Amino acid sequence: MRFMMLVIPKGYEKAAPGTAPEAESVAAMMKYNESLQKAGVLLAVDGLHPPSMGVRVSFPGGKPKVTDGPFTEAKEVLGGYWMIQVKSKEEAIEWAKRCPGSENEVIEVRQVQEMSDFPADVQKAAAGFAEMQQQSGQRRRPLP
């Protein structure tokens, strides 16, 4: 099963555009990424620019509306994620515990839904989605 480990850094909702993590914490994270890779469980990992460089698209009345970041109302925002492949939720939790996090970070561990988790009617409705992903030529960049 696949899990996302979602990093929620405190205060990232207010971070200035271009904010980058410190070299020291990057080095610790790289070591952690390496341990995931060496254990054969890492599928993908990415960090995200602060929300002040992003936008939110909402749908008031069903119409799309674009709001520039930062999003003052947001209490928590994502800073990045790992996607891992493990055999149990406990294993995912164990990996999350090994992250060299500081007081400032929370990692949310969430299982990735597989098509087989859905009832038949949902599977049917979703059948076209995967094809769309393929046609958009979505490719993940190779791992660091």
Add this chain to the structure above:
Amino acid sequence: MTATDTHRAVDAIFRIESAKLIAGLTRMVRDVGLAEDLAQDALVAALETWPKSGVPDNPAAWLMATAKHRAIDRLRRSKLLERKHEELGRDLEARQNADASDLDAAIDDDVGDDLLRLVFTACHPILTPEARVALTLRLLGGLTAEEIARAFLVPESTVAQRIVRAKRTLAEARVPFEVPRGAELAARLSSVLEVIYLIFNEGYSATAGDDWMRPALCGDALRLGRILAELASSEPEVHGLVALMEIQSSRAAARVDASGAPVLLLDQDRGRWDQLLIGRGLAALERAEKLSGVLGPYGLQAAIAACHARSRTGAETDWKRIAALYEVLARLAPSPVVELNRAVAVSMAFGPAAGLEIVDALTSEPTLGAYHLLPSVRGDLLAKLRRLKEARVEFERAAALTRNGREREMLLDRAAACARGSELPEPR
């Protein structure tokens, strides 16, 4: 945390740590069997202690220290290997004296080497292929004998015996705990890759039973392959094998329909191919290409799989390139099975008659006598040439030969279609 939660946490930690633990212990005691027993002792100790004391901050170090103490106890009791005992004591003392960060660094540095030694030991050619598979899944995959037995549909006692015998064989032959060098390395590495691919294939197209696939086994093989790609990162064929497994795995969801029946490559809904795995597979293939210049057998098979992965529809498939890659593969690693695959590619590139010519040359091949895919492919080509009577006979022969229930149904459907005067069965 309840006791059950702690037990689950211990299981998860042990799954992550057991291979490293066994590898490190084997280096010390020079006996895989004893090392595994010690690791199990440490696991039992954790199951007894942690529910009361809580999970330690560094569970890996705790398990290793506990296992080493047990090792010393055992050696003392048996009064054997006096010299080893002293070495062990010194090693332990030195490590206890070192501060915690040094200890972590020392473990990290040694672990990769030890793991690689363990891989080569578990896949040693002195063992039968079945024993290599069982031992690799046990020692490196962290599977129990029961899990291995379930995956291969054999009794648990058979697997347990295989593992016991394999460990005894290694001990009696005094197989050194090392990474082979020089000329020996290539042959030994190919044994390792073969074991991993055997595990993968048993999961990908089960040779027996009612399920077309056993995905958990594919996952185990892929994890082993990914680990090996980090341990032996300069070996192009390791990346070739990983690329092949990643790309083949990407099709898992599309290879069975809702009723569990197999769906052949060209009939698959490519929208259900896993693009994350395809991307990883293509990246691994690129790594293999950069390292070698000339691809080996696994790299070539991955390159063929990549041709399919890159085609958005079956009709877009570059069959000429695939046929050419099979030709290189047939020269590099000639086998009747490769030749049969080449026949399929040639038939797609240059028409069924050209493919049939190659297949017909294989019908007298003794090693393919019981191989269901030979009559299955021949039936398919004959059906395309509208030689339906002959095609039906071939499909029925293939159905009688396959040991997979799902595949048998599909072949009988095709035979029935030929009898009705149609090339293809009606969709279910």
